[in-house]
Amino acid sequence: MQSRLQKLIPLFILFSFQLFSQESSLSVEKIMQDPSWMGTFPSNIRWSEDSKTIYFNYNLQKDPSDSLYKIQLNAKDQIIKVDRGEQNLLTGAGNYSKDRSKKVYIKDGSLMLWEAGSKKDRMILDLGERISDPHFLFDENKISFSMNNNLFVYNLKAGNLEKLTNIRSGEQQEKDAKLSKKDDWVREENLGLLEVVRQREKKKEDSDAYRKMGDKNAFTFYTGKKTVSNLQLAPNGKYATFNLLTRVDNKRTEVPNYVDASGYTVNLPTRTKVGDDYSKVEMAVYHLEKDTVIMIKATNLTGIKDLPDYIKDYPDKEWEEKERDVIFTGPYFSNNGEHAIVNVRSRDNKDRWLAQLDPQTGDLKTLDRQRDEAWIAGPGIGHSFGGGTIGWLPDNRHIYFQSEESGYSHLYLLDVTTGNKKALTSGKFEVFDPSLSKDQKHWFFTSSDVGPGERHFYKMPVMGGPMQKLTTMTGNNNVSLSPDEKNMAILYSYSNKPWELYVKSTKANATATQLTSGQSEEFKAYSWREPELVQFKAEDGAMVPARLYKPQANVNNGAAVIFVHGAGYLQNVHKWWSSYFREYMFHNLLTDLGYTVLDIDYRGSAGYGRDWRTGIYRHMGGKDLSDHVDGAKYLVAEHGVDEENVGIYGGSYGGFITLMALFNEAETFKSGAALRSVTDWAHYNDGYTSNILNTPAEDPIAYKRSSPIYFAEGLEGNLLIAHGMVDVNVHFQDVVRLAQRLIELKKENWEMAVYPVEDHGFTEPSSWTDEYRRILKLFNDTLLEQQN
Incomplete structure (x- = not known):
């Protein structure tokens, strides 16, 4: 027995050693090195305005960071690094006219206009100040934009600029405060004796008068300690809207940085903790013709005083039934500017209302309420400070939005004149990033209809109907549609294959062509599971x-x-x-x-x-x-x-x-x-x-x-x-x-x-x-x- 055991012990040790000392061509050092060892992979896809060139971030030359590259559809086998000169000629993100023949955007602080006819862009305004958020109005010869927390309109045909608002920080001061007899005498004597001082005072008065002349049609609104944001003009030019933010100075955690370059410990100010006081967000409407400002009220929203279910776990605590604090985002105006909806979120995270705004009174009428005793979220639904899918169809009657009403985030239409709501998609899947086609007759969107582990790109009639799947590759198809909607640039990956760029015509039966192949030889040498x-x-x-x-x-x-x-x-x-x-x-x-x-x-x-x-x-x-x-x-x-x-x-x-x-x-x-x-x-x-x-x-x-x-x-x-x-x-x-x-x-x-x-x-x-x-x-x- 002993001799058999002695013979078995070495075999057991050998088996244990073989079992425990398995090896791999991978190592922690190899996996965790700079990711550039894996190769270069495309990101941030965008198209040229003429739909002939795909631009993307890439790194073929092992630069310190990714650079801008391009592939032209007539030369798909050539990946070209874009030089600075060409980069400066590219249009930036902006807003199009209804027929997409014109685009307005900001470049280096200037207001720029791109026109499809000439296929060129030109600078139309450089005011020496930061311009933001340009939009075409319903009359597409006019462009609205913000500058210094005020609204302006530029008329393309007339070439003139009009200031619509006069919003100022701080409190309104008493005008022309009366001086005492003594101070008035001292002032007049001083101006009579000193010629230079008198000239400067006259110049200042003339300058103020000229500036006020430019503001003669603009109301003056003093914000006090509040901050202005989301300033916009209705497409018909009748209303201006803006948010007022009252900030709260909560105590913040400071994170010590013991290895600052200075050699000293430096405290990094960071966030506050959950449950601190929050900033208050209000929304105001300025009626340009009536020269009045009205604050939007949430009082009439359905269920505005509802308490959450969890209060049942605290029977000894008194809960006050009161109008809950909310956050307003929008308004979202119809294309003709005649109707507006506001997205309203309750501060307790339980409700999201879509409400129709009466700009004359500031009242809101509930169109759709999504209540969740847990919390409101999900694809396309956004968060407390906005975002998500919401807008108008070109008929100026239907709004579109996403909701988890069915248990999954789907796309809905609602007729604001009748209140009728219709689900355009349904099923145990989710919809992501829906957008209207150029002719506004179809939807394009991504969904998990095939299964939660895949993403594909779809086309669907604007009022609902069959979903046509436009991508075929198993995995994730992240599509960037060309401006003419004839082609799709697809960032595609599979579970063991990093992202690569493909192009495919916007047809279900077309074949996708691979444009990049960025894996390094070292990365490809291992058979990834x-x-x-x-x-x-x-x-x-x-x-x-x-x-x-x-x-x-x-x-x-x-x-x-x-x-x-x-x-x-x-x-x-x-x-x-x-x-x-x-x-x-x-x-x-x-x-x-x-x-x-x-x-x-x-x-x-x-x-x-x-x-x-x-x-x-x-x-x-x-x-x-x-x-x-x-x-x-x-x-x-x-x-x-x-x-x-x-x-x-x-x-x-x-x-x-x-x-x-x-x-x-x-x-x-x-x-x-x-x-x-x-x-x-x-x-x-x-x-x-x-x-x-x-x-x-x-x-x-x-x-x-x-x-x-x-x-x-x-x-x-x-x-x-x-x-x-x-x-x-x-x-x-x-x-x-x-x-x-x-x-x-x-x-x-x-x-x-x-x-x-x-x-x-x-x-x-x-x-x-x-x-x-x-x-x-x-x-x-x-x-x-x-x-x-």
Whole structure:
């Protein structure tokens, strides 16, 4: 028996050595070096006005940064670097006339006009001041623009300039204040004696009179301490609208920079914390003919006093039913300027109203109300300070917008004269970036109709109808349509292929032609995996999407690593090149070494509709964490993973989930690396956090059950914390407070790596390399220790 055992021991040692010492042609150093090693890939696609040339950022010559390149449709095999002279001739972003024959834009502070007839642009105004936001009015011979917080109109035919508003900061001063008899006598005597002073005073009076003559048709509005923004003129020239912002000076966190070039510690002023007082946004309408200013009122909006559902968890607190604070964006005027709608968001994030504005009274009439007891968001719906899909059809009767009313973000029309609403798209998919065709008879948009893991470009009749899919390549097709709409420039990628540029005529049956091929030989030398898209059942019965990386059977070490993407509301389970490309390459390395890797689109992720998006409401670390626990169980049950050797890691929101996993699910996760992680949501920002958890003062229950620092006593496994010291997003203070908590709890199985020069998103290859060496060592040392 002893001799047989002696013979078996060397074989076992050899087998263990072979199993544990799997190798890969990849290394952390290789993956985390400057991304330029991968090659050069196009970005920021744009077309020439004549639709004959595609411009894009690229780097064929290994310059310090990307430069502007072009490909002409009549010479698709030539990629040409654009020189400075040609760059200066390109038109900038601007606004077109209705038939797109003219375009007005700003260049070097001057007002520029491009005309299709001459195919040239020309400067029409240079006033020596910063001009912004030019638009054609309904009479397209007139152009409105803003300068020095005031509105002007330039008449192309007459060549004259008219100032429409006279908005001034500060308070109105008393005019022509009367001097005392003594002061009046002193002034007159002084002017009588000193000729130069008298001439200067006369010149000043003449200058003031001339300036006021130019302002004779403009009202004077004093803003006090408020700031003016979003100044615009109705297309018919009858109304001017603007926002007034009253800023609040909340206390801000200061992040010390210990490695400033000066040699001194420099404090970086950053954001405030969630729940601080917020700035007030008002909207005003100026009626030019009546010379009156009216403030827009939200009083008549449906449900303006509604209280949120979560108040039931606080029965001892008195809740006042009052008109809620709102944020106005718009107005959005019909093409003829006769109608206007305003987008209104409640400050508590529960409501989005589209309302018709009566510019005579400032009253709003509710046209559409989207209420969500979690929070309003989703593709095309925008955020508190605007954005999103909203506008008018050319009939000056229908507005279009996106809404999650059905559970998925779809495109809608609403007739403002009848109130009738119609869904133009429907189904368990989402719509992205809809725009009207040049002739305004069709829609162009991107959607996930094929499946959440793909993006394709579609065309559809303006009043709804069949969706015609114009792209065919499996993955993500990010389309930039040529101005004449005859061709599509497509940024395309697949899960194991970075972005490249293609061109295709705007027809369903046309073939796309590849224009760039930027992968380096070194990058192409490795056979990058195509992760398998899988689903597993969560504890509540939901099917959770994930990316699976499976090692070959002969190298499988039985251990698993689960990756948690950041941002919360982000999609990473798809068939295109991930924005987490470093992590994707790291997962290839881990798989080479024998690990099974799972990357989950947990509750709260983008791409799966409203219910998935809001699954974390009032409890971060609830369903989003249990999805990862269920993912680990799935790996054990279906893929032979040892339940004793499961690790987890991620950055930002992924770091937060990693902490919650190590603190609350010690039986599931043996080790974890928490990178740039939130440890206490009461210390994060308002714009993101108050959507999901409300505010700490109003909903402390949500914050206490969602913040890892309250659960640190549950740490049993092995924890690596990594954080940049000049992180102005998730402050270094977060992990400093957690470290003190772990010290006080006498926890020993944790360590912290700090990066003095790094913000939230690392930029230095040396930092990336150091961080991921530590992550790999953590997993090798702890998840494979039983095999040593």
